[in-house]
Amino acid sequence: MTEQTTNPIREAIKGAIDENPVLLFMKGTPEAPGCGFSARVAAILESLDQPFAAVDVLPDPRIRQELSALSNWPTIPQLFIDGDLVGGCDIVSEMYQSGELQQALGIDGSPGEPEPEPEAVQSPPLTIENRL
Amino acid sequence: MSTTPQELKDRIEAGIPGARAQVTGDGRHFNAIVSAPAFRGISRIAQHRLVYDVFGSEVGDRIHALSIQTKPSEEP
Numbered sequence: 001m002t003e004q005t006t007n008p009i010r011e012a013i014k015g016a017i018d019e020n021p022v023l024l025f026m027k028g029t030p031e032a033p034g035c036g037f038s039a040r041v042a043a044i045l046e047s048l049d050q051p052f053a054a055v056d057v058l059p060d061p062r063i064r065q066e067l068s069a070l071s072n073w074p075t076i077p078q079l080f081i082d083g084d085l086v087g088g089c090d091i092v093s094e095m096y097q098s099g100e101l102q103q104a105l106g107i108d109g110s111p112g113e114p115e116p117e118p119e120a121v122q123s124p125p126l127t128i129e130n131r132l
Numbered sequence: 133m134s135t136t137p138q139e140l141k142d143r144i145e146a147g148i149p150g151a152r153a154q155v156t157g158d159g160r161h162f163n164a165i166v167s168a169p170a171f172r173g174i175s176r177i178a179q180h181r182l183v184y185d186v187f188g189s190e191v192g193d194r195i196h197a198l199s200i201q202t203k204p205s206e207e208p
Contacts, residue, residue: 037197068192072181073177073181073184074184074187074189074191074192075184075191075192075197075198076192085177086177087176087177087180088180089199090180090199090200090201091176091177091180094176094201095176
């Protein structure tokens, strides 16, 4: 596959991954998830009081296509921590149960530790759709 | 164009050398527990990618959801 010189969706996805230390691509939103797997990962992050940005892939099928092409991962949800794909629902659930997820998030053993990304709520990736 | 747990099991075992798979599912959503020597020493995400790679673009499409658990196995 040759990469287009201008691919605004892919660029927006890359930008979102770079800008958000904890980023979840999901179906629907954390408040109104559109799929049980997405719901589970969002619930895990929320149970850890972990601020995270979320991108809903449902509004445009191209978001999902470009994301999967970029991440080499076929399914949604996809959780990125510090720019790296951690996994989907299965891996995140396993890592949560083993404590590896908390470790990867830097919240291992110190639940009160503040995360340096308070503006995660105002997630820029949600504008992907608006740029089309 | 539905698929079966048996088809998925056969394809995983054919596609990953030495793999053993247990697959359950309803034709759209599947659970696979896979062990293979190839999983040793690689990250969990790389292990899952090996399984997904067996099915390519069918995952998310014809295979609506494939839940995976992987375990490294001893040499057969």
